[in-house]
Amino acid sequence: MPSRGSLHEPDLALHVEDLTVAYQSKPVLWDVDLDVPPGVMAAIVGPNGAGKSTLIKTVLGLVKPTAGHVTLFGRPYKAQRRRVGYVPQRSSVDWDFPTTALDVVTMGLYGRLGWLRRPGRRERAEAEHALSLVGMQDYAQRQISQLSGGQQQRVFLARALVQQADVYFLDEPMAGVDATTERAIVEILHRLRDGGKTLIVVHHDLQTVRTYFDWMLLLNVRVVAQGPVRDVYTAENLRKAYGGQIALIEREALAGGEARP
Amino acid sequence: MLTLLQDYTIQTVAMGAAMLGVISGVLGSFAVLRKQSLLGDTLSHAALPGICLGFVVAGGRELGSILVGALVTGALAALLMLLLTRNSRLKTDAGLGIGLSVFFAIGVVLLSAIQGSGNASQGGLESFLFGQAAAILRGDLWIMGGITLAALGLVVAFWKEFKLVSFDPVFAASIGLPVVALEVLLTVMIALAVVVGLQMVGVVLMAAMVIAPAVAARQWTRRLEGMVALAAAIGMAGGVFGAVVSALGRGLATGPLIILAVSAVVLVSLLVAPGRGLLWEAVRRWRLRGQLEGQQVLTTLYGLAAHHRDPAYPSEQGSVDAFHGTGTRAALAKLQRRGLVRPARHAPEFTRHWTLTPAGIAEAERILGAMGREAS
Numbered sequence: 250m251p252s253r254g255s256l257h258e259p260d261l262a263l264h265v266e267d268l269t270v271a272y273q274s275k276p277v278l279w280d281v282d283l284d285v286p287p288g289v290m291a292a293i294v295g296p297n298g299a300g301k302s303t304l305i306k307t308v309l310g311l312v313k314p315t316a317g318h319v320t321l322f323g324r325p326y327k328a329q330r331r332r333v334g335y336v337p338q339r340s341s342v343d344w345d346f347p348t349t350a351l352d353v354v355t356m357g358l359y360g361r362l363g364w365l366r367r368p369g370r371r372e373r374a375e376a377e378h379a380l381s382l383v384g385m386q387d388y389a390q391r392q393i394s395q396l397s398g399g400q401q402q403r404v405f406l407a408r409a410l411v412q413q414a415d416v417y418f419l420d421e422p423m424a425g426v427d428a429t430t431e432r433a434i435v436e437i438l439h440r441l442r443d444g445g446k447t448l449i450v451v452h453h454d455l456q457t458v459r460t461y462f463d464w465m466l467l468l469n470v471r472v473v474a475q476g477p478v479r480d481v482y483t484a485e486n487l488r489k490a491y492g493g494q495i496a497l498i499e500r501e502a503l504a505g506g507e508a509r510p
Numbered sequence: 511m512l513t514l515l516q517d518y519t520i521q522t523v524a525m526g527a528a529m530l531g532v533i534s535g536v537l538g539s540f541a542v543l544r545k546q547s548l549l550g551d552t553l554s555h556a557a558l559p560g561i562c563l564g565f566v567v568a569g570g571r572e573l574g575s576i577l578v579g580a581l582v583t584g585a586l587a588a589l590l591m592l593l594l595t596r597n598s599r600l601k602t603d604a605g606l607g608i609g610l611s612v613f614f615a616i617g618v619v620l621l622s623a624i625q626g627s628g629n630a631s632q633g634g635l636e637s638f639l640f641g642q643a644a645a646i647l648r649g650d651l652w653i654m655g656g657i658t659l660a661a662l663g664l665v666v667a668f669w670k671e672f673k674l675v676s677f678d679p680v681f682a683a684s685i686g687l688p689v690v691a692l693e694v695l696l697t698v699m700i701a702l703a704v705v706v707g708l709q710m711v712g713v714v715l716m717a718a719m720v721i722a723p724a725v726a727a728r729q730w731t732r733r734l735e736g737m738v739a740l741a742a743a744i745g746m747a748g749g750v751f752g753a754v755v756s757a758l759g760r761g762l763a764t765g766p767l768i769i770l771a772v773s774a775v776v777l778v779s780l781l782v783a784p785g786r787g788l789l790w791e792a793v794r795r796w797r798l799r800g801q802l803e804g805q806q807v808l809t810t811l812y813g814l815a816a817h818h819r820d821p822a823y824p825s826e827q828g829s830v831d832a833f834h835g836t837g838t839r840a841a842l843a844k845l846q847r848r849g850l851v852r853p854a855r856h857a858p859e860f861t862r863h864w865t866l867t868p869a870g871i872a873e874a875e876r877i878l879g880a881m882g883r884e885a886s
Contacts, residue, residue: 309684327686335684342678346543347728347737356674360685365667392732408681 259323262287262416262447263308268317270300270307277303279471281317285449287415290442291464292452292478296491299469301451302338305418309335321416330360334414336405338421344394350404351389354379357408379407384433399430406434416447424453435461458482517757523643523710524753526654527768530710531745533658533703535723536665538745539738540696542724543676548603549588549697550720552610554704554713556587558617561638561708562624571634573650577705584701587613589694614713641712641765643753654706661699665738672696673734710749711765722772723748729783748772800844805877806834807841808850811866812874821871824854824863845870 258264265283269276278300285291293301306312308319310326321329334357354376355368362368368376380386383403388396396404402422409417419438423431438448438461452458458465458478465481467473473490474481534550541549557580564579565571591605600608624635637645665672674682675692683689700720707716727740752768781789810833815823830838842864845851850870856863866874 306680311680311683330684330686333684335681337678337680337684341680343543343545346677347732347734348673348677349733352733353677356670356678356681359670359674359682359687362670364671367670412685 258320260287261285261320262289262322263449264320264323265304265308266318268304268307268319269315270303270312271315276315276470278307278314281468281472283466283472283475285447285464285466287322287447288442288445289464290438290448290450290462291466292450292458292462293466293468294452294455294458294490295468295473299490301468302420304468305335305420305449305451309333309418332415334409334412334417336409336417336419336422339398339402339405339424341420344396344401346393348393349389350385350391350393350396350400351376351380353393353404354407354411357411360412375411376407379410380404382410383407383437397427399426402426402430402434406437410437414446416449417441419448419450421451421453423457455487518648519644520753520757522646522648522651523757523764524750525651526646526710527643527749527753527764528746529651529654529658529749530703530707530719531723531747531749531768531772532742533661533706533745534716534719535727535741535743535745536738537661537696537700537703538720538722538724539727539734539741540672540676541700541720542728543734544693544696546602547721548606548610548717550700550704551717552587552591552606552613553584553697553701554707554716554720555610555617556613557581557584557701557704557708558614558638558713559583559620560617561713562617562620562635565624565635566620573647573653573709576638577653577708580705580708581701583613583617584704585698588697588701592694592697617713637712638708639712639714640763641708641710641715643710643756643764646709650709657702657706661702664695664699668692668695711768715765715769718769718773719745722769722776726772726776726779729779729786744772744775748775800841803838803841804845807838808845808866808870808874809877810834811851811864812871812878815866815871822854822865824856824865826856826859827862827864830864 261284263283263285265281268278268281268283270278277298281300281304283304293304295301303312307314308321308326319326321333326333351373355372357379358368358372358375362372377386377389380389383406385400385403385407388400388404393401393404402425406419406422409419417438422434422438426434438450442448442463450462452462459482462478464476465478466475467481467486467490469490469492474486538550541547560579560581560583561576562579563583564576567579568575587609591602591609594600594609595602595605621636634642634645671682671687671692675687675689675696679689679693682692703720704713704716707719711719723741723745724737726744727737731737731740748768748771751771752764752766755771756762756764756767779787781787784790807830810830811825814825815821827839827842830842842851846853846864850867850873851864852867854863854865
């Protein structure tokens with residue numbers, strides 16, 4: 250893994266500088282500096298309200314920052330859109346929308362298709378392939394409201410896969426899914442990373458950070474720590490990030506591999 | 511009937527109503543899916559001040575300027591609402607509600623001012639409140655048709671963009687779609703649909719015309735394409751139905767008849783649409799309950815047999831009843847039909863007894879096993 254110091258901006262998958270974001274007058278992110286080298290699977294971890302989702306949304310231009318700037322491989326997001334894949338939180342959409350799993354995956358190709366062009370046979374094949382990568386090929390024509398939470402999450406992941414990106418941003422992809430789906434998702438993400446892609450994942454489960462990820466950002470409005478997981482994942486850093494919830498964190502951080510309830 | 515359909519006025523009204531049904535069905539689908547059903551209501555009520563202003567500017571009841579006025583104030587209300595909810599803590603429904611009443615109040619004040627001014631040509635302006643289909647002229651159809659075609663053209667051209675913005679606006683923004691512009695375009699087009707419907711159903715009932723066909727269509731289909739097409743068809747059918755019935759029963763108001771027709775379709779759709787209808791839901795629940803009852807009775811028999819260490823243990827029906835606190839005869843009869851239990855005699859007693867068949871034992875073990883898996 251390359252060390253941070255040896256990289257210049259253009260070589261960084263993600264470079265965030267002096268980023269401050271405020272809703273109304275309350276700061277959600279304060280003076281965030283962040284560098285993520287390419288080819289890592291990075292977790293964004295922090296307590297509720299730490300600004301994890303906001304960070305991703307700001308990087309993707311969905312939230313306007315008060316100050317600071319963001320580059321992906323040395324250039325602003327607008328110029329790099331085609332190299333970015335995005336998996337929003339599953340709960341951010343209404344799954345009763347009248348459409349099929351295959352159609353949702355095809356939406357990942359709309360950016361490449363451009364205006365006035367319709368998805369054709371090629372796009373359909375690509376979407377079907379992505380569905381099979383997440384093990385959902387048998388559900389292509391299924392109405393999305395009839396899918397389980399885990400299946401819906403896989404459909405969202407497949408939609409990001411067809412984007413054929415270099416950097417993927419995922420917002421809580423493991424939230425509310427069953428153990429089988431979680432394993433399947435992690436496996437897919439690892440395969441992407443091993444293929445040289447960069448993954449930046451908002452993650453809520455401290456206990457699995459060390460097994461799933463190799464890079465980590467501890468966030469609580471400000472950056473608490475960032476770097477390789479083995480350097481960042483320390484009881485002291487976690488205490489700094491989670492503050493009041495020390496008791497809970499210490500048990501998790503120090504006992505570590507304890508089985509989940 | 512045939513002569514009726516050849517009647518020039520009725521033809522005009524029916525064609526206008528059909529166009530209104532198509533445009534409001536298509537655009538209403540997007541409004542309903544974007545959870546903006548109330549938007550149509552606000553847009554139509556906010557059209558009233560524009561109608562009055564258009565009348566004042568043109569100096570008479572001239573449709574062109576009246577519709578432009580309606581479009582302008584309708585769109586103004588929608589944009590104001592958008593600004594308010596984006597920049598304050600006001601929730602969308604509250605914003606729409608306030609916009610609706612304020613603009614409607616202004617409209618009514620203007621209406622009464624015009625009526626009080628003694629303008630000779632003011633007649634019929636209040637017909638825009640509830641619509642007056644018979645007042646539609648052949649020439650008006652060109653305006654309505656033009657608006658409808660333009661809206662349909664836009665929906666076809668930006669189909670995938672509108673779909674994505676309605677389903678997942680956050681993702682749409684991430685791939686670079688101008689989400690706000692697309693949402694404004696959809697809103698303006700709904701304002702156009704409202705404008706088309708003003709003469710026909712009026713500002714008060716127009717909201718139902720936008721919402722009802724879409725809600726009914728949603729019940730029957732799993733694809734956006736199907737929903738939009740069906741909503742257009744339902745809107746069109748309701749429109750023509752209203753026009754024809756009002757012509758048959760002289761003096762019945764066309765607009766309200768159209769609304770009643772599409773609302774009837776909504777009611778039927780909510781009740782009987784396969785998969786989503788309330789009736790199917792009730793049937794499914796009833797069946798599930800029967801199934802559960804059967805499973806419970808079966809496992810009770812299994813438990814009794816296990817307790818007595820006798821797979822063929824005959825349980826008395828009365829004791830099973832007592833155990834469940836309800837009559838189990840129907841459930842037992844059903845189990846018998848499935849070959850899971852059979853009636854048995856228990857020597858000195860004459861009451862009905864039941865024992866499990868081998869298939870029944872296997873089924874009971876399957877049920878208990880499944881429950882055990884879920885519990886762990």
